[in-house]
Amino acid sequence: MTTYVAAAPDIQVSSLLMMGILGGMNQEEIMPLLEKYQIPTLKPNQWHDLQPFLDLLREISEGDLAGMYNFVAIGMSIAEHIDFPPDVNDLEAALVFLNTVYHGALDKEPMSEGWRIEKVDENHYTACCGSPFPSDLEYGVAYATAKRFCPKGKTFTIRRDVFPGGDWKLHVLLT
Secondary structure (H helix, E strand, O other): OOOOOOOOOOOEEEHHHHHHHHOOOOHHHHHHHHHHOOOOOOOOOOEEEHHHHHHHHHHHHHOOOOOOOOHHHHHHHHHHOOOOOOOOOOHHHHHHHHHHHHHHHEEOOOOOOEEEEEEEEOOEEEEEEEOOOOHHHHHHHHHHHHHHHOOOOOOEEEEEEEOOOOOEEEEEEEO
16 A cells, blocks of 8 residues: 555544644644644544545654654554453454454545454464554554564563655564
8 A cells, every 4th residue: 555645535534633643743833734624623433534644744754843853652552552452462463453443433444454463373473454543653552563463571662664765564483
């Protein structure tokens, strides 16, 4: 999936996800961009067109604010606030659940998009996310999820493979 381009023009994003991404940013700096992309005051339980929000994120990543905002940290914050159900109690289940969270935050997103998790062995998972969001944001989501669900007595590392064209794959490795 192309970064910053919605898969279809009618896809909408949850205001809660938008609030999670924008909440840590300086509101004085972000307000002109919200106005530019005609993004209204955000309130819970609302849906907004995804493409203007992606345009705003692209401008942040490419513009004067790029050095100020770390999309990895924003992704980590998102994952730290995910309300995982009680039956999600290990790393594999948590990584798989990211796809449910992804589709819960995006209305009309094709089911072919989102998180794809593969268990290579007991200590190795791969994760790809067909998403229009910056890959650093998705890396942060995976990192915080691995940190939260890393089995006791183990440590984790995440390695990112980047392929020509910008596609990527994360390797979550337990030791």
